[in-house]
Amino acid sequence: MHITGKLLIAGKAIQTLKTYKAVNPVTNQELKTEFSCADEKIIDQACKAAFNDFDHFRSLSFLKRAQFLDMIADHIESLGDVLTRQTSLETGLPEQRIKGETLRTINQLRLFANLVRQGDWKDIRLDPALPDRKPLPRPDLRQRRIPIGPVAVFGASNFPLAFSVAGGDTVSAFAAGCPVIVKAHPSHPGTSELIAHAIIKAIKDCQFPHGIFSLIGGIGNEIGVELVKNQYISAVGFTGSKKGGIALMKIASERQVPIPVFAEMGSINPVYIFEHALKNKVGDIAKSFIQSLCMSAGQLCTNPGLILVKSGDVCDQFLKCVKGEISEVLTSTMLNPFIHKAFEAKVHHLAKTPHVILLGSGKGSTQPNQCQAIVYKTDAKTFLNNPSLSEEVFGASALIVVYDNLDELHQITNNLDGQLTVTFHMDQQDIALVQSLLPVVERKAGRILVNGWPTGVEVCSAMVHGGPFPATSDSRMTSVGTAAIERFLRPVCYQNFPSSLLPTELQNDWVAKVNHRVNGLLVK
């Protein structure tokens, strides 16, 4: 598959005068392909095409839609090493990670294909007519969920595959029946184009309307702003920074017709390490902490950025182990020079903060864009008095807060911002303490873990990759796992419809084949 650098608008390749190039973060050299930049007109063209083909797309049988998702998976699979090489060039991520993420992306597509086939997501509800009810008869009422409309998806820098062109937002929007316009992340436009070709090929194979997918790209914020402002867009999926997410939320809320923005904006993912757990496995915990922290150069939304440990001998031992473990860590290439620069600036800010002490760091390097893993420590008072210490550092940097008593721990817990995850390392003897924290933690986080690390988000039915603001824009939703489809569906009620006019899936024959509700009760 050849990378052309063109925008892909409703199946048509479009070249523009304004172009940009991706940078290989390993060398800081520009890659050779010139990628076209979208402008307002092209964005409107893509959005309008999506809108025009929306009714057609959503009218197609959901079995065909499932087949479409499977085909995208197949075509991505066929890209093989071409994809791995391109992604590696553009992101500096290790090959193994890219292959793992490719597999995750493919499995995610197939999981959603199965979800679509299964049909529960339609949430079909029947309240049959009660013609003899007094004082008034009840009409026949049937509900199903329909797709919300064209969705704008922002490719994430840190998941060039699993959260970009055919990633979690796209697959859940397609599964719901929504057309998708993806804004490629400018760090990996070639990867984006390869995946876009896989989608377009699947559209052709399925004879689906071309308007259901477009890939736009460019540099600067304007393109994203125009996309979210566009009248044909009904919802937004975004994974990125708090600043970026909040900016999109504001634009979406100020539209003539406001639309929902599902922004996953990361968090510091507090990890509570309790005394008894630590005592028994101090070395293991320190080791697995540094592994989790340094995974993908720490460029993960679920990176463990805040560790809470009680002062004392075991804590001292833990700090010593962490120092030892991190000293062995080699640098890794970060995704792009901007991310690297921001990381360095934030680390510098930590270094300058009074009472924040360097605990240890990994090995250094003179190569470009290298993330040198680093761990700071501080006391509870310093942490509580300095809100900037609660801000995410995107990269392999963590802050260990050593508290002296449970009052401090409860105060820190109560003060936490919304988080994607909170983790407890605990033993049976720590259970009462965890129980006392759990109600507060439930209000703060989307996922709570015991004796594990938050990195490595399982794509499944029970996953919640969400959490209260500012972790996400809407704590009621998840962006990973099958429940992500809920973001792009809305219910419609059909009252007193003759059978011949009812949508197929609400007709008695079809309803009988799927899980549904009658008078509120589940019929399997």
Add this chain to the structure above:
Amino acid sequence: MHITGKLLIAGKAIQTLKTYKAVNPVTNQELKTEFSCADEKIIDQACKAAFNDFDHFRSLSFLKRAQFLDMIADHIESLGDVLTRQTSLETGLPEQRIKGETLRTINQLRLFANLVRQGDWKDIRLDPALPDRKPLPRPDLRQRRIPIGPVAVFGASNFPLAFSVAGGDTVSAFAAGCPVIVKAHPSHPGTSELIAHAIIKAIKDCQFPHGIFSLIGGIGNEIGVELVKNQYISAVGFTGSKKGGIALMKIASERQVPIPVFAEMGSINPVYIFEHALKNKVGDIAKSFIQSLCMSAGQLCTNPGLILVKSGDVCDQFLKCVKGEISEVLTSTMLNPFIHKAFEAKVHHLAKTPHVILLGSGKGSTQPNQCQAIVYKTDAKTFLNNPSLSEEVFGASALIVVYDNLDELHQITNNLDGQLTVTFHMDQQDIALVQSLLPVVERKAGRILVNGWPTGVEVCSAMVHGGPFPATSDSRMTSVGTAAIERFLRPVCYQNFPSSLLPTELQNDWVAKVNHRVNGLLVK
């Protein structure tokens, strides 16, 4: 039950210096009770109490919560004629309507009590551990939904019972496990207090924490603004005007922590009356139209405000019948002088609009706040060229648009704003035409009816009382029916939890008793 005029903050009656009085719209005279006005400090007190008791409330068994809802229903039932008299004095609504609405409110509480007992709303999902999976094992993952936090509910003017203090927003928030702070509508503060006492009595009976409910009130917008701004509030339920709803959405989106606003802002509820249907039952349709239009002086969110009919002989006959029917309609008292004044102003605007012609009106009256039913007609071009004709007139006023061809009808349909409902009056022979409109209409409305009228919203499982903006703030939700509970829940995932730490309802024994998902598949 004695009406005191006091604010009811977390179980305590509070009197303030600033007071207001309700007006009897039948006489335009002030009623005698002086009602206290809340201020910022009292609002914060109520919200803080709600927040402080939130964890306790949500930790109580859902069976107790169901019992609590049933008890509220019982206590409202016991109010009997005291309630009917008070509501009648404050709203001018006929006794029969008030009794019907009381029954609806009671049934709604009991319906949600059953919903809570049934447990499906927890959406329990299990993805069991796969310790042997390659390349990485899967941890045990369990999901449940928890309440979002304290909810601010704005009492609606037009449903003093079913959408006020113990109405749809309150009952669905309580059902989810959220504390509720209600801002009483200043038109019916005595009714609000009576119902608040019923809730407080149920709280006492159940020995629930008092902070889970407060009733505040006052005049002016400030109180509502302070309530939505308050840091302890997690979501807002609102039924009222587009202007009011949009103002609250803006405030909520500009908070340091933005919160969702579920605003139901009404609509014009287009009714398509097709040729063949009309031909066979022109008299019946005209009669039932005027009945629906004039129900509760037209002060219903689902009032049929726009009628679409094709020009021709049958249309002329229909117009004649409508004129005849409406001429018999007596005036009805509107809910308050402001609503009456706004109605008169909007009707005046219609009267002044070129090419908008008075078709007929009901009988007049010299009594205060009387709604004189009125129907205007116009042509498609005038309607399409004048956006103000698409605005809701709150009261018994409708506009019949007579179109000449299907192009005009499709254009009107494509141009429609979001609606709560769209209705088709059709015969078997009209079905192809309806089918051609349905995809567009599905994108515009939350509920679609055939051969009925949109007024009279069934409270059941399949109901959708929602719709795209500006009908509501979030088309993915309903404010009537059991699915209204979804607004106030958010998912939390528990990863690798020891059984002893899991919330009861996620433990294997309990899970086995309710509908749940294992690996995404439903287990009944």
